[in-house]
Amino acid sequence: MEPWVIPAILGGVGLLLVLWLIGVYNGLVTRRVETQNAWSQIDVQLKRRYDLIPNLVETVKGYASHEKDTLEKVIQARNLAMGAKGVAEQAAAENVLTGTLKTLFAVAEAYPDLKANQNFLALQEELTSTENRIGFSRQHYNDVVSQYNTTLMQFPANVVGGMFGFRPADFFQLDAAEAAAVRQAPQVKF
Amino acid sequence: MPVTFRDLIADNKRKSFWLVAGFCLFIIAAALILALGVAAYWFPDAIAHLDFRQAALVGALAGGFAFLVSTLSYFEGDSLILGISGAREIAHRDDPELFNVVEEMAIAAGLPMPRVYLILDPAPNAFATGRDPEHASVAITTGLRAMLNRDELQGVIAHEMSHVRNYDIRLMLLLAVLIGTIVMLSDLFWQMLRFTSGGSRGSKSKSDKGGGVIVLVILVLALLFALVAPILAQIIQLAVSRQREFLADASAVELTRNPLGLAGALRKLDADPHELKSANRGTAHLFIANPIKKFSDRGQHIWASHPPIQERIARLEALAGAGATRQVPAAN
Numbered sequence: 001m002e003p004w005v006i007p008a009i010l011g012g013v014g015l016l017l018v019l020w021l022i023g024v025y026n027g028l029v030t031r032r033v034e035t036q037n038a039w040s041q042i043d044v045q046l047k048r049r050y051d052l053i054p055n056l057v058e059t060v061k062g063y064a065s066h067e068k069d070t071l072e073k074v075i076q077a078r079n080l081a082m083g084a085k086g087v088a089e090q091a092a093a094e095n096v097l098t099g100t101l102k103t104l105f106a107v108a109e110a111y112p113d114l115k116a117n118q119n120f121l122a123l124q125e126e127l128t129s130t131e132n133r134i135g136f137s138r139q140h141y142n143d144v145v146s147q148y149n150t151t152l153m154q155f156p157a158n159v160v161g162g163m164f165g166f167r168p169a170d171f172f173q174l175d176a177a178e179a180a181a182v183r184q185a186p187q188v189k190f
Numbered sequence: 191m192p193v194t195f196r197d198l199i200a201d202n203k204r205k206s207f208w209l210v211a212g213f214c215l216f217i218i219a220a221a222l223i224l225a226l227g228v229a230a231y232w233f234p235d236a237i238a239h240l241d242f243r244q245a246a247l248v249g250a251l252a253g254g255f256a257f258l259v260s261t262l263s264y265f266e267g268d269s270l271i272l273g274i275s276g277a278r279e280i281a282h283r284d285d286p287e288l289f290n291v292v293e294e295m296a297i298a299a300g301l302p303m304p305r306v307y308l309i310l311d312p313a314p315n316a317f318a319t320g321r322d323p324e325h326a327s328v329a330i331t332t333g334l335r336a337m338l339n340r341d342e343l344q345g346v347i348a349h350e351m352s353h354v355r356n357y358d359i360r361l362m363l364l365l366a367v368l369i370g371t372i373v374m375l376s377d378l379f380w381q382m383l384r385f386t387s388g389g390s391r392g393s394k395s396k397s398d399k400g401g402g403v404i405v406l407v408i409l410v411l412a413l414l415f416a417l418v419a420p421i422l423a424q425i426i427q428l429a430v431s432r433q434r435e436f437l438a439d440a441s442a443v444e445l446t447r448n449p450l451g452l453a454g455a456l457r458k459l460d461a462d463p464h465e466l467k468s469a470n471r472g473t474a475h476l477f478i479a480n481p482i483k484k485f486s487d488r489g490q491h492i493w494a495s496h497p498p499i500q501e502r503i504a505r506l507e508a509l510a511g512a513g514a515t516r517q518v519p520a521a522n
Binding site: 034038041045122125126128129132133136137139140143144 | 286287290291293294295297298299300445447
């Protein structure tokens with residue numbers, strides 16, 4: 001056997017290993033960026049809802065001025081949600097906002113003129129869609145996170161992930177109480 | 191069997207590539223055989239003095255033509271199909287609910303917003319087309335739009351967005367245009383053959399010597415080619431699209447988490463007696479449900495471009511039954 005054969009084989013194997021490492025690393029980066037994009041998509045939709053609410057409140061005011069309480073609660077919840085810090089706090093504030101909007105639309109049922117108003121109907125459609133978009137963007141975020149986390153936990157990507165400090169991403173959860181309830185549910189007692 | 195939608199995408203891209211490659215080879219082979227057949231028909235001696243440079247020229251010309259057609263259908267096929275279907279692009283203000291539902295499904299699938307088209311036709315149907323999710327269009331007939339509630343509309347659009355995400359649209363687009371081209375060419379050839387055999391009978395009998403048998407063989411071969419090609423092409427097209435509908439139904443439920451919306455829409459589609467005027471055999475496989483209603487045209491097994499709608503509804507309702515245990519906690 002020629003003296004260069006063994007170093008050549010070792011070099012070849014080393015090169016393949018490096019190429020493979022690059023491939024796995026780039027795959028992980030792509031998935032991680034996807035989770036970040038999906039997360040910012042949620043913020044885009046939340047922002048859209050903040051922007052729609054003042055219009056809605058103005059329109060309702062013209063027809064149902066003595067529902068001041070409900071309107072003020074909506075505005076308050078909106079401002080609270082806009083100022084919320086941290087994922088958990090924001091999720092809680094968004095939940096309150098969703099609740100106050102539901103009340104507002106329920107109140108609107110009592111005002112036939114308002115319900116016939118084109119502007120109100122259009123805003124109602126936009127807000128309904130925005131609620132859906134928030135839900136779907138969260139769903140998509142969780143889909144992407146679950147793909148990323150699965151990839152990250154599987155062998156051999158977990159080795160590469162560990163080497164370069166990739167951490168699993170957090171799922172979006174509605175709120176602490178609800179998450180606890182979900183965790184509680186499957187417990188079987190004898 | 192592909193497992194995730196990433197596998198489906200890879201599978202569809204590969205199939206699209208091989209479809210184009212196969213199309214180019216087919217056109218080259220067809221051109222060579224036809225050239226040979228025509229040459230043999232006019233000059234029976236030609237077989238004895240085959241010129242390979244001429245054959246290469248014919249092959250190169252045919253290959254260039256096939257490549258041009260493929261490139262054109264890749265980039266412009268969606269406009270062609272939308273044009274043939276009589277689809278009109280709409281904006282948010284034309285139909286806010288439809289537009290919003292499409293955008294919601296684009297968000298759920300994590301895709302850019304496709305263009306939205308309306309087809310003025312009372313027959314209920316919908317389809318998606320384009321070369322990739324960045325260049326995709328979703329079209330729905332006014333008939334379907336009018337009969338669906340928001341949940342059902344969401345189911346239909348989710349089905350179409352699944353076709354977009356999985357790159358079904360690219361494969362289906364190429365199938366529609368390339369196979370359309372093959373069918374058109376073989377029609378053309380048939381007419382040419384009838385015309386030439388009518389016009390040149392006298393000159394042929396003059397030089398009818400030993401080459402006669404070879405002439406006959408090549409003619410038969412050419413005829414077979416022209417006859418079999420469109421049939422073969424249709425079978426491939428149909429086989430490819432049936433399984434795809436089940437997959438798109440399943441992915442649609444993954445997006446909406448509501449199997450009953452799509453099931454309700456399919457039931458309404460099934461019950462409607464209208465025929466889609468602008469659809470034909472060439473574009474039938476693009477639609478959410480078979481647009482061809484006449485039984486003789488529709489057939490059952492190998493000729494059907496879609497699985498029986500009742501079976502699709504049954505599968506969706508089975509999903510709804512299992513829904514209680516399958517709910518993802520953060521779906522809302």
